[in-house]
Amino acid sequence: MKTDSAIFQEILDVQKIRKDFPILDSKVNGRPLVYFDNAATSQKPWHVIKAIEHYYTDLNSNVHRGVHHLSQQATDAFEASRKKLADFINAKHDREVIFTKGTTESINLVAHSYGKQFVQPGDTIIISALEHHSNIVPWQLLCEDRKAVLKVIPINEKGELLLNDFKSMLDEKVKLVAVSYVSNSLGTINPVREIIALSHLHNIPVLLDAAQAIQHIPIDVQELDVDFLAFSGHKMYGPTGIGILYGKEKWLNQMPPYQGGGEMIKTVSFEKTTFNELPFKFEAGTPNIEAAICLGAAVDYINETGMENIQQYEHELLEYANEKLAEVEGIKFIGTADNKASLVSFIIDELHPYDVGLILDQLGIAVRTGHHCTQPLMDFYCIPGTVRASFAFYNTKEEIDTLTDGVKKAVSMLGN
Amino acid sequence: MSINEIQDELIEEFSLFGNWMEKYEHIIQMAKELPIIEEQYKQDENLIKGCQAKVWLRADFKEGKISFTADSDAIITKGLVGMVVRVLSDHTPAEIMHAELYFVDAVGLKEHLSMTRSNGLLSMIKQMKMYALALQSGANVN
Numbered sequence: 001m002k003t004d005s006a007i008f009q010e011i012l013d014v015q016k017i018r019k020d021f022p023i024l025d026s027k028v029n030g031r032p033l034v035y036f037d038n039a040a041t042s043q044k045p046w047h048v049i050k051a052i053e054h055y056y057t058d059l060n061s062n063v064h065r066g067v068h069h070l071s072q073q074a075t076d077a078f079e080a081s082r083k084k085l086a087d088f089i090n091a092k093h094d095r096e097v098i099f100t101k102g103t104t105e106s107i108n109l110v111a112h113s114y115g116k117q118f119v120q121p122g123d124t125i126i127i128s129a130l131e132h133h134s135n136i137v138p139w140q141l142l143c144e145d146r147k148a149v150l151k152v153i154p155i156n157e158k159g160e161l162l163l164n165d166f167k168s169m170l171d172e173k174v175k176l177v178a179v180s181y182v183s184n185s186l187g188t189i190n191p192v193r194e195i196i197a198l199s200h201l202h203n204i205p206v207l208l209d210a211a212q213a214i215q216h217i218p219i220d221v222q223e224l225d226v227d228f229l230a231f232s233g234h235k236m237y238g239p240t241g242i243g244i245l246y247g248k249e250k251w252l253n254q255m256p257p258y259q260g261g262g263e264m265i266k267t268v269s270f271e272k273t274t275f276n277e278l279p280f281k282f283e284a285g286t287p288n289i290e291a292a293i294c295l296g297a298a299v300d301y302i303n304e305t306g307m308e309n310i311q312q313y314e315h316e317l318l319e320y321a322n323e324k325l326a327e328v329e330g331i332k333f334i335g336t337a338d339n340k341a342s343l344v345s346f347i348i349d350e351l352h353p354y355d356v357g358l359i360l361d362q363l364g365i366a367v368r369t370g371h372h373c374t375q376p377l378m379d380f381y382c383i384p385g386t387v388r389a390s391f392a393f394y395n396t397k398e399e400i401d402t403l404t405d406g407v408k409k410a411v412s413m414l415g416n
Numbered sequence: 417m418s419i420n421e422i423q424d425e426l427i428e429e430f431s432l433f434g435n436w437m438e439k440y441e442h443i444i445q446m447a448k449e450l451p452i453i454e455e456q457y458k459q460d461e462n463l464i465k466g467c468q469a470k471v472w473l474r475a476d477f478k479e480g481k482i483s484f485t486a487d488s489d490a491i492i493t494k495g496l497v498g499m500v501v502r503v504l505s506d507h508t509p510a511e512i513m514h515a516e517l518y519f520v521d522a523v524g525l526k527e528h529l530s531m532t533r534s535n536g537l538l539s540m541i542k543q544m545k546m547y548a549l550a551l552q553s554g555a556n557v558n
Binding site: 029354359362371385 | 436439440441444468469470489490491492493
């Protein structure tokens, strides 16, 4: 059993880390907050909070257009952050890293711009049965618009993709494969290396929705050889309203702009507009400068903590949670893949997840209940939703004990 | 009893509880006592879809008064629904339309009416008032 606190201590000094996140000191309903809704959004360390203050106190100015000192400083900080993000995922060029509003916008950008250029009537887009609505609906809209066909990689009862089925779906009609790296509802870590390799055998590019992976797994886009990678800042301890689309230069250069406006143009006349180069071609209008810069601060914080340490510690938390929650009578884990990120999704006998969530809230425990924006996946399991507890590296095994006691309390109150 | 008398009665009931657990246990108890909507009426047309919990509501109009039956797949929601049904049922359309449901706040359950709770309760109250409005203006809801 690897749940001894001494082992935890070796990987990360969690008590020290918790001091970096001021909100973790809060009380909810008179009890210490236990924050297990990290897959929805993560909490922010002082490094990020102070960076936001610093930006508005010392740097605020528009980027890329002023000759004055402040504008230059803001631009430098903005571009330095882009470089940090590029290094974080080991992109070959900074210009392959585009600032967006978040994962959803990143995926919509590709659906729109790649779709316009490369998808013809009768073509196919492949997604998986595990996807969040944000990696389903943009492709449905595209397929409707282009008269293309959306196909779905099926899963087994454990919540793992069926790779043999995927293989048989690949042919010359397939123009893009868009799958999640980690399932937000189940925590399944998908075999993305195999998916990319198989797709590339047919020269099909792959988009990875990394919204639930970027904060848990070290990602190297060159090593993965992935064509597009989408993720959000707020799930990786950074601000909301900022996200990244990584795209290989060869694809981004061939794609038309997503939105028109300032910043993304080279020359404008009423007859003809020429577009700016990468990455600005895809960054129309004034960006979320503050959030982009402060996402860089979040990356610094993660780097200081060490992605491998985070991954190892969170894995310990997951194992501990699986073991502890199994004590609860009538619990059924939804999503039992062999390879999982640090979240548990469960239901208990006939209890409605919503009721369980309300009781846990009274106990100061924040979990997510419901379908987690993956309705087709809930339909697969024939359930209205689950209770989801998702862990970050500032969580502790003592908090998992509190959760387990809370769930037991909910069972005793709600059961007959 | 008038709508407000029932509300006051509920407020008094809840004033006996010292902590949240007793309060919730009482809500769960009320869920078990709710006049259940007959299975044949648990159809989509009577479904008020919240984001997470489903609520079914049926209205009957007899001798100038509306009576409600309801159900939910989540038991706490069902208890809350039961409270609203207890307050509004067996009143005239005009009384229901003009009812101000102050008891929810007074018993400390206001958060259940917030948008983020997505439990369909708010939609249910709207729907009850819609029934009342429709009946008031002479339309037949059944």
